[in-house]
Amino acid sequence: MIKVLALLCLTLLTAPLPAADEVETVAPPSTQEQYLPGVALSQGITEITGVAISPLLGISSVGAWRYWKSPAEARSSLPWYAQPWAWGTGLCLLVLCFLKDSLGTAVPGLLKKPFDMVELFENKASALVASGAFVPLVAAEMSKHLEAEKAAVPTASLTGETMAFIDLSWLMIPGAVIAFLLVWICSHAINVLIILSPFSTVDAGLKLLRTGLLAMIGVIYAIAPWLAAALCVVLILVAACLAPAAMRLAIFGARFAADILLPSRGKRRATPENPHVFTLGRLAGLPPRTGGRLVLLDDGTAVFRYRRWCVLDERTVPLPDGVRQVEKGIFSPSLVHGREAEESTLLLFLPRYRGHEETVAGHLKLHGVRDHAMVRGFSAVKEWLRGMLRRRPEPARL
Known part of the structure; x- marks a missing residue:
């Protein structure tokens, strides 16, 4: 239901912009046409931010809205994302995701994780398409x-009479792509948190948070486009601050999910002599999820x-002294440090x-190696049941 609400709200901000040559340029400053560039800018910022929060939902809703709002004779010339094959496929995938999330709350979280991991890579593919062919x-x-309202940047005094204007698309396209990627990487972190969470209710809460934010942007745009654009600018600035942590989480989630979905590939690349690990807590000042x-x-x-920023100089950090054990996990092992009363998990293996x-x-x-706490609990329950159900030995015959 929340996704349907978000879809309806998002369509409010996806009405097609009028063609540039249709914008009035001779109207006085007080007319509505003079305000159109601000509306166009607000709509563009809001549209890019909304699609970055949920690429598949955003592209599909934008495409479907533009298709149905365009005259029948002009539909063949619409962009690719406004063609029925594009937004129709996207809506079908959204229905499957909706069914997975609706039915997934009734089953254990572990049984739904493979489908969440598939959705993780779908989100990556949708963002790749959106950043290269939509934004x-x-x-x-x-x-x-x-430019139709004479908003280009004058540079005649700097470059001479031969170049009077700079094409704004040279600045706006790279800026829009960067803003899209910043917001998307933070939104994508929710997908990673979902595959790491063992509880279906937590998964639903995380998706509700993301979809609610998308719906709020659409509602605010319907009330005041400039206010929605201001909110989106704030979101972009916040995303810029959170992007490094979200990037580390995205890399960790991609490698973790790939090993689960393609176990044979992971086994071939395993090197037990120098295993791949990620930090869980702060190890010698390193941020969590450093690979x-x-x-x-x-x-x-x-x-x-590890390597700084994955490509810079290589550095080494010694492990803390004390008891260090490898703990078997449900999906992957981990490195535990300390005694049971004060132990902490330092690293997570792939x-x-x-x-x-x-x-x-x-x-x-x-x-040494030990079992996970959950496994130890299952073993204790199994031993107890075995003892309770074990038949008493028959008395010896005389």
Whole structure:
């Protein structure tokens, strides 16, 4: 129901902009036509932000709205996303996602995780298409409307008489793509949190939060376009601050989900001698979900080795002293440090290292392997049931 509400609200901000050559340029400053560039700019900013929050929902609703609002003779010349094959396919996928989320609340969260992981990669594919083939079109329309009202930047005094104006699309298209990616990477973090959460109710709450934000933008745009644009600018600035953490989470989620969905590929790439790991807490000041490898140095010291920003210089951080054990997990092992009363989980291995716990602990000279707390609980329950249901031995015959 929330997704349907968001779809209806999003269509309020996806009405097609009038063609640039249709904008009045001779009207006095007080007329409505003079205000059109502001409306076009507000609509473009809101449209790009809304699509970044949910690319598949945004592109499909924009395409369907423009198709039905266009005259029949002009529909063949509409952009690709306004063609029935494009928005129809997107709406069908949205229906499948809606059914998954609706029925998923009635089943254990672990059974729904593979479908959530498929949706994770669908979100990536939709964002790739939107950033390369949708956002530039919207930004180009915005620049045309501004240029039609003589809003280009004059540069005659700097470059001479041969170049009087700069094409605004040179500035607006890269800026729009960057703003889209900033908002999308933060929204995509919700998909990663969903595949990590074992509870269906938490999954529904996270999706409700994202869809509610999308619906709020649509409602505010229907009330005041400039207010919706201002809200979207605030969201873009907040996303710019959160983008580094969201990027780390996105990389972690992609590698985690790929190992679950393609286990044979992950097993082939497993290297128990220097396994792939991600930080869970702050290890020597490193932010959570920093990716790297566990390596044993020549002097017998186990260290965490990583690259700054994935491509810069390589650095090593020694693991803290004390008891260090590999804990078997439901999806992947983890490295636990300390005694039971004060233990903490330092690192999380990729799922490809399930079954390699003994090898990893032996090679890195750790203090053994133990079962996950949930597994230990199941084992205790199983032993109790076995003892309760075990038949009493028959008395010896004389």
